Amino acid sequence: MTRLTACAAITALAVALIVAALAGRHRAAAGENIEVKLCDNQTTTSVPADQPATRENGEKIAKALMDQWKRSNPDSKAWVEEERAKHTIVNPADNSPLIGRGQGAVYGQITTQDVATWREETLKLVVDGSSVFHSADRLGGTIAVSCDMCHPDAANTHPETYPKFQPQLGRVALLRDMINWCIEHPVRGQQLAPDDERMRALEAYITAQRKGTQLNYGKR
């Protein structure tokens, strides 16, 4: 049995990979099956090894894999949609003018799919940040206070003013230092490590909400 791994959560990209993989496979005996695995390393499907490496066949396999993955992960995207319905989240920059242009030897030509992936992945981090921002539980708060109670839509968080000297802290503060200060004091939780997933998400959301504001570090 031959194994192929199709690393893509996005069907179209999976198709290309699967077609390429089918074309490049070792010649297999008739009746032999190939196991195609999704990049989650769990979802697999078997296809006849001798089927032609066409786009249609690739699409069929990718669809089978994605359908299977969706069945076992019913809430996968739901949280993004749910959070976006609740809270206003500023969209990331539009990179569609880059479609069809090259980014040099490493990346090659930028496709519609590239732009969609960049947008979706970036937005996902920001949306997760919104969810942390609005949840005392996820923040680790002990008195049921969350960020949005003083900063609806991340108002008055002014990420564009950091780093700046905070006389109350006696040192220069980055945005994350102020986030941690708020988590420790008004929220009464434990400080987050700088690379904590929640900290990364919070920084992403707060920064996203001030899109278009001129950076002005040091401003008080």
Place this chain on the structure above:
Amino acid sequence: MKRRVALKSVETRHYKERAELFRHLRNLDRRTFVKVSMAAAAAVAAKGLAHPFSFMPIDVAYGATQGAQGFRIAYISDSHLYDRTLNDRFVRQLYRAVDDVNGLDPQPDFVLYGGDLAQLGQPTELDLGAQILKSIKAPVHMMVGEHDWYLDLGEKWRQLFGEPVYSFDHKGVHFVVLNSVIEADFWTARGMTPMQRMQTVAGLDNGIQSRFSVGDEQRAWLQKDLAKVPKSTPLIVFSHSPLYKYYRNWNFWTEDADQVQAILKPFNRVTVVHGHTHQLLTNRIGNIHFHGMLSTAWPWPYAPEGLPPLTVQMNRPDPFDPNDGTGDGEVDVHPDGLVDKIYNLWNRNPVEVSATYLTSGGKQDRPHPPNLASY
């Protein structure tokens, strides 16, 4: 109060001086009043006094010419109580406001509670609030906020405080208390539990909920209630949300505000005092004066758009001072029925927004601008 006098603290002296000032003010005509107010404000500023307390005076001003008597109301609003075991901070802040009000000498004629006593409308939260408010010496008039309402749609609140919509007369002023936080049903179609509904409404920036309104039923009631009141009678309306359109996304907004204003318009002197916005907020639409109330729990930032031009912002709250930007206050009702609104920002100087400031369209008696406005 007696004990405080014996200590002769800064607070006591301030209270006494202020009470004295207000007593004298009631006997003055408007022009002299303005002079005295400014002199007093200047004196306070010159001394560099930090204001020791935190409720806001609203001075209802009836025309001295009519020989009516002015009086004073105090207010406390937006305490957002959780159970004490979960969050003691908001509980202690409400106690602070109660102390402020009980320390007033002379006592206000009554105290308005401006709504959002509870954070998630839970019976234990409302019970706790009711118990704390019982220690207020002056009579208390209750108003409902969305945080009190959307768990059981007012059942517990009614049980504790009675009907949320009512009117009464006091010293020649007609008072109306509204429930302006009526939202169209967004929960049934979504199959939400009462707690999910409550938590949705509790999020100021949560876009799933509907917009606030007074509603047809209450507007009809208001029309009927006001039909028997002469147009020359000063009117003071209490509503939780501002009865105008400031910022829709945060429900700093009442969807049918225009229709409510149309009902109030025929009256010569109308003042609306509202909660919900947790900030110093001033507006005038036609003859209607609008004043916001401070929260005892936390300040809201000014909205990114729609701020009424007459509003002189409060100072940007210092995040390192958990009580900054919060407080309570008073309404001084003058004999002509117009009011001066005093914002008692905890740990800061009080800010007075006078009736003259509003009637002059912002030309006279402008309150002190903040040192640091919002970003």
